[in-house]
Structures are given as C-alpha cells and as structure tokens.
Amino acid sequence: MNIREFAAYCDVSPATISRYFSGSASMSPELNERIRRSVQKTGYQPSAKYQRRKSGLLEPIVTVIPYLHHRFQLDILSELQKYCDELERSMLILCYHEKQEPSVCLTRIRALSPAGVVLLHEGGDTLFYKSLSDLRIPLVVCSGLSATRQVSSVRIDDLAAAYDGANYLLRLGHRNIGIISDKAEAIGSGSQRIMGCRKALADAGLALPEENIAYAWYSFEDGYRGMETLLGRNLGITAAFVFSDEMAAGAMACLHDHGVKTPDDISVLGFDNGSQALETRPALSTVAQPVEQIARRSIDKLLEPGGQNVESITLPHTIAIRESCRKL
Numbered sequence: 261m262n263i264r265e266f267a268a269y270c271d272v273s274p275a276t277i278s279r280y281f282s283g284s285a286s287m288s289p290e291l292n293e294r295i296r297r298s299v300q301k302t303g304y305q306p307s308a309k310y311q312r313r314k315s316g317l318l319e320p321i322v323t324v325i326p327y328l329h330h331r332f333q334l335d336i337l338s339e340l341q342k343y344c345d346e347l348e349r350s351m352l353i354l355c356y357h358e359k360q361e362p363s364v365c366l367t368r369i370r371a372l373s374p375a376g377v378v379l380l381h382e383g384g385d386t387l388f389y390k391s392l393s394d395l396r397i398p399l400v401v402c403s404g405l406s407a408t409r410q411v412s413s414v415r416i417d418d419l420a421a422a423y424d425g426a427n428y429l430l431r432l433g434h435r436n437i438g439i440i441s442d443k444a445e446a447i448g449s450g451s452q453r454i455m456g457c458r459k460a461l462a463d464a465g466l467a468l469p470e471e472n473i474a475y476a477w478y479s480f481e482d483g484y485r486g487m488e489t490l491l492g493r494n495l496g497i498t499a500a501f502v503f504s505d506e507m508a509a510g511a512m513a514c515l516h517d518h519g520v521k522t523p524d525d526i527s528v529l530g531f532d533n534g535s536q537a538l539e540t541r542p543a544l545s546t547v548a549q550p551v552e553q554i555a556r557r558s559i560d561k562l563l564e565p566g567g568q569n570v571e572s573i574t575l576p577h578t579i580a581i582r583e584s585c586r587k588l
Contacts, residue, residue: 266304270295281306319375320350321559323402324365326357326381330478331506332549333380335534336403339555340378347559349375357381362388370395376562378402379411402558403549404449405572414558414573416549418449421577422456425501425529425547428579430464433588434499434527437461439473440486440511441503450475453503453531471495476507483510491518498588499527505536505546512540512584527585542583550575 267274272295279287280295298304321344325333337353344351352372356365369377369392376398389411392399401413429437439457442450458468474489476482483502487510490497502508508530512522522528522542530537533548553575561573 261302261304263306266298266302269302269304270298318347318349319373320344320352321376321378321562322352322354322369322372322374323378323380324354324356324369326355328353328355330504331536332478332504332532332534332551333403335532335551336380336555339552340402340559343556343559347563356388362391366391366395369397376400376559378558378562379404398562400558400561403554410570412561412569412571412573414554414561414575416554416577417574418452419456419459421531421547421549422453422501422503423460424456424577424579425531426457426460428545428581429499429501429527429529429585430460432499432527432585435466436495436497436499437468437472438490438495438497438500439468439503440476440483440490440500440507441473442477443475450503457501472497478504478506480506480510480513483507484514485510487511487514488518491515491520497526499529499585501529501531503531505530505532505534505540505544508544508546508584509536509540512544523584523586529585533580537580537582540584545582545585546580548578548580550577 261269263274263277267277270277272291276287276291277295280292321340323337323340325337328334341351352374354365354368356362374397377392379399379401381404393411399411401411403415405413405415426437439454441454442448454473461468471493472495474486476486483506486507487500490500491514500511502511508528512528515522515526520526528544530544530546533546534551537544537546557573557575561571
C-alpha cells in the first residue's frame with residue numbers, strides 16, 4: 261500500500277504518517293503507539309522514492325550488468341560511476357543474466373525506484389526488457405543494441421568499426437586474416453563485426469572463409485583458446501582481428517607460448533581500447549570505442565527532461581595504432 265492507503269487504514273492524515281516516520285516529537289504517545297501497531301500488523305514501509313524525497317537525496321541510477329569480470333564492461337562501469345558522482349547521484353549495480361530468474365531483478369529495481377536503468381548488455385531476454393518498460397522507468401542500453409529496438413541505446417557502429425579495422429590490416433598488406441569473435445547472435449555486436457570484416461574483404465576482392473573465424477566469449481582464456489583453434493587449423497594467417505582487447509591479450513599469450521612472435525609472425529588487432537590495451541607487450545593496436553562519452557551520453561539520455569524518446573545514439577570510433585600490427 262502507498263502512504264495514503266496506509267494513512268486511511270490508520271484513520272489519520274498522510275502528514276501524520278510522514279511525521280511518524282520522520283520521528284517527530286510532536287506526536288502523542290498514544291497515536292505513536294497506534295501507528296506502530298498498524299505498521300507491525302501490515303508490514304507497511306515508506307517507498308524508497310518517498311524516503312529519498314524526504315531526505316533531499318536524488319534518485320539513484322541502477323546499472324544492470326551480466327557479469328563483473330569483463331574488462332571492457334568494468335571500464336564503462338567506472339566511467340558511469342564517475343559521472344554519477346559528478347551529478348551527485350548514487351549508482352547501484354545489479355547483476356543479471358539470462359540464466360537467472362528475471363522477477364528477482366525486476367523486484368529489486370521496482371523497490372529502488374531509480375531515476376533510470378542502464379543496461380550493460382545487449383540482446384537478451386525480450387520479456388525482461390518489456391517488464392522493465394512496464395515499470396515506466398527510463399531505460400538505455402549502454403554500448404550495445406537493445407533486443408527489441410524499442411529501448412534507447414548508446415553505442416558505436418560495430419559494422420563500420422570492424423570494416424575500418426579490417427581495412428587497416430588490409431592497408432598493411434595482410435590478405436589472410438583470422439577472426440576471433442564472440443558468439444555471432446543475430447542482434448549482437450559479434451555478428452555486426454563479422455559482417456563489417458566480410459564487407460571490407462569483399463571490397464578488396466577477398467573472401468572470409470568460415471574456417472578463419474574462431475568463436476569464443478570475452479575472456480582472456482577464451483581468446484587464448486580461440487587463437488589455439490586458428491593455429492590448429494594451419495591456415496597460414498598473417499594477422500588476427502580479435503573482437504575484444506581482453507581476448508586479444510589471451511590470443512597474444514597463446515602466440516607467445518607457441519613460439520609465434522607478435523607482430524613479426526602474426527599481427528594482432530584488438531577491439532575496445534580499454535585499460536587492458538596498454539598492458540600487453542607489445543602494446544595492442546585496437547579499434548577504439550569512446551568509453552567516457554558512451555557512459556556520459558547514456559546517463560544524459562536517462563535524465564533528459566520532458567520524458568524519454570526512444571533513440572539510437574551512435575558515437576564515432578577510431579583506430580588506436582600501437583605496436584601489435586606490422587606492415588608486410
């Protein structure tokens with residue numbers, strides 16, 4: 261029940277209930293005891309939104325993330341937190357992925373009454389998206405496409421970014437290029453990036469055979485296994501385009517363990533330009549996503565005045581050239 265319904269149950273005004281929960285000393289002991297017993301009987305508690313309003317706090321931003329070990333997502337999470345601090349809003353993190361029961365996450369979001377929800381994953385359960393929309397809380401998919409295309413998103417153009425990355429390798433003289441991609445779901449970034457690579461190679465009169473693609477996830481270990489798969493196929497590749505810096509670091513470790521030098525024997529191009537790109541040796545050349553701008557525009561979209569219009573915001577990408585790719 262809301263505060264008005266509870267006040268009616270107690271046969272007092274909502275203002276009296278407000279004074280009770282604020283600890284007002286002006287309330288008589290008899291009335292205080294009557295409301296206390298009603299709280300005990302009904303289990304009523306003021307909503308999170310009401311309590312924040314009374315204390316003068318701004319509504320928080322809730323960020324829903326599937327896992328807390330993907331480096332690029334943690335980089336975005338860090339930028340989201342920095343911007344929330346600037347706006348004097350707290351940021352709350354909820355972990356949810358498709359193998360979990362969605363009602364648990366939805367119940368928590370409803371109880372928090374946030375200013376908006378940032379979804380740090382794409383695709384996913386369309387019923388979960390619809391249930392979030394039904395809560396009438398502003399939503400935005402950060403660094404990805406929404407499953408229904410009926411939720412705002414802030415991202416780069418993955419197809420164009422992969423096209424430019426593959427073109428960079430082509431300009432260096434590479435013609436036999438291996439790909440390590442995440443699962444190529446219909447709406448996911450992996451399928452968009454594979455399409456971009458195919459288009460770049462086709463424009464150069466080349467094909468991208470399916471055997472040149474190794475499918476993995478986003479982890480260091482999966483990048484390692486993906487490169488082992490490509491090496492095991494004896495394709496003679498001279499470059500690998502790896503669709504995350506974390507996987508690229510794993511791929512480079514695999515090359516090192518197999519006595520293959522980067523970039524002398526095989527060049528490696530990553531994707532994201534997150535914090536890990538500067539930790540590899542040689543330093544990783546990579547397709548750069550504007551992490552800070554993606555995070556800030558996502559929150560700005562949630563908090564825009566006058567209600568939220570569904571919008572897909574595309575930000576520019578670049579190529580960060582370092583040491584892991586060489587010209588043939």
